[in-house]
Amino acid sequence: MTSRAAVMAIDVGGSGIRGAFQSADARGSADVARTEYELDAAYTHTDLADTITGATTTAITLQPPATTLTAIAISSRGVASLVAQPHALAQQLAHTTGCPVTIVADAVAAHEGCLGGMPGIVSAVGTGCITLGTNTNGSLIRAGGWGPLYDDHGSxxxxxxxxxxxxxxxxxxxxxxxxxxxxxxxxxxxxxxxxxxxxxxxxxxxxxxxxxxxxxxxxxxxxxxxxxxxxxxxxxxxxxxxxxxxxxxxxxxxxxxxxxxxxxxxxxxxxxxxxxxxxxxxxxxxxxxxxxHRSTGTPLDGALILAHRTAQQTVTTHPGLAWSSSPTRR
The missing domain is CATH 3.30.420.40 (ATPase, nucleotide binding domain)
Structure with a gap:
């Protein structure tokens, strides 16, 4: 049986952990079928890095048959403040899974999901508030999102x-x-x-x-x-x-x-x-x-887009927002 290339996305949100697989040929298109799943609360740990690691390990066991994983993108709330070394976590997961891994703050995935991967500006206004912009080069431009003690104006x-x-x-x-x-x-x-x-x-x-x-x-x-x-x-x-x-x-x-x-x-x-x-x-x-722009795109949609970019080696990293790593070649 011929193996098909696929990417995997995970969204660690406040109300649960969701994930999806999609053919690598889809290149993030919402029109191409994907396999979605939810992870049981048993995989949620007190430590966010452990939660992300456990969710990734478990998600891989749900990989559709006859597929080869080519990239993983993980979106998570609190990753910049609750994970001591997000880049090291991406390195660890790339090593254990054998494929490139990108970890992003949930605002980054929300941005990609809202705009369908197109350049533009998204203000995520919830408990806090962060505004992210991108240009045609994919560079991230940030305004706000520094927490309630001295920022989050308008949140x-x-x-x-x-x-x-x-x-x-x-x-x-x-x-x-x-x-x-x-x-x-x-x-x-x-x-x-x-x-x-x-x-x-x-x-x-x-x-x-x-x-x-x-x-x-x-x-x-x-x-x-x-x-x-x-x-x-x-x-x-x-x-x-x-x-x-x-x-x-x-x-x-x-x-x-x-x-x-x-x-x-x-x-x-x-x-x-x-x-x-x-x-x-x-x-x-x-x-x-x-x-x-009006959109119903979700952070999971955005994480899938980022997974495809990770596979294509076109993902943009940014201090405090996005980290990416590839497995070390021996």
Missing amino acids: GFWIGAQALSRAVRFAEEIPTPHAEPHALLHAAEARFGAVDDWPAAIYPHGDGVSRIAAFAATVAELAASGDSAAREIVDEAAEHVAAAIISCARRGAATRVALTGGVARSQVFCDAVERAVLAQAHLLSDPESVQW
Whole structure:
């Protein structure tokens, strides 16, 4: 039986681990059939590097018959901060699997999935916020994504934190230049209890950032209903995201633009970002060059595209975002 060349992609996400095989001839086309699978939670370890290693080892056992694996691409949340040496992990996996391996941050795979591998700019707006741009050379251009302590402007956490901050100052009758957040205060009390109870509801659980970020959906709903205080926050968040998009474009990224992530499910937020980008487009050499792209592509789709590039040796690496290694030839 003749063996067919295939590539493998894995996406280690917050809700599970998914993977896919596809013929190497597909070159990342979404129109070519692929074999998808989900890995059981038993393969998830406390250590992210162990999770990635275990998922890869297990996935290979699911390889379709009569195929030869030519490349692997792995997308993972937290890989830059939770894996001590991502490049060393890629080297280890390349050695054990015998084929080239690329490991990327989930934002990179989301970018590729959103744009179908085309150059452009994607803002991933969820709990955090990172904007990545690419040009025709495949180079990665980054804006943001440095975490909640000093960045992630416009993210779900930023929106939730702004809402709570303005609500608590309003409750304490501290004057601010913002619209009075009556509805935000009531919504926050419904979610977290009385203002005095907020610290206990948020801080001791180890997931305070996520808890605050989850409140962003409520803020967006209030904004959509016409609440002026919530709308102010959403508009300010949109201006931050738009500034990151414009930054990537000014540094050479193609101006095909898309939004992804949990916050981007809000139409009022997406509309606000589009308005903000239009308002800031005068900073570009061609203000009319921005083209908005709608896509349902997933990080797994993006990982498959990167797996094909890995096989073709055309994948682009980037410190903190993408690492690639080939097996050592003896």
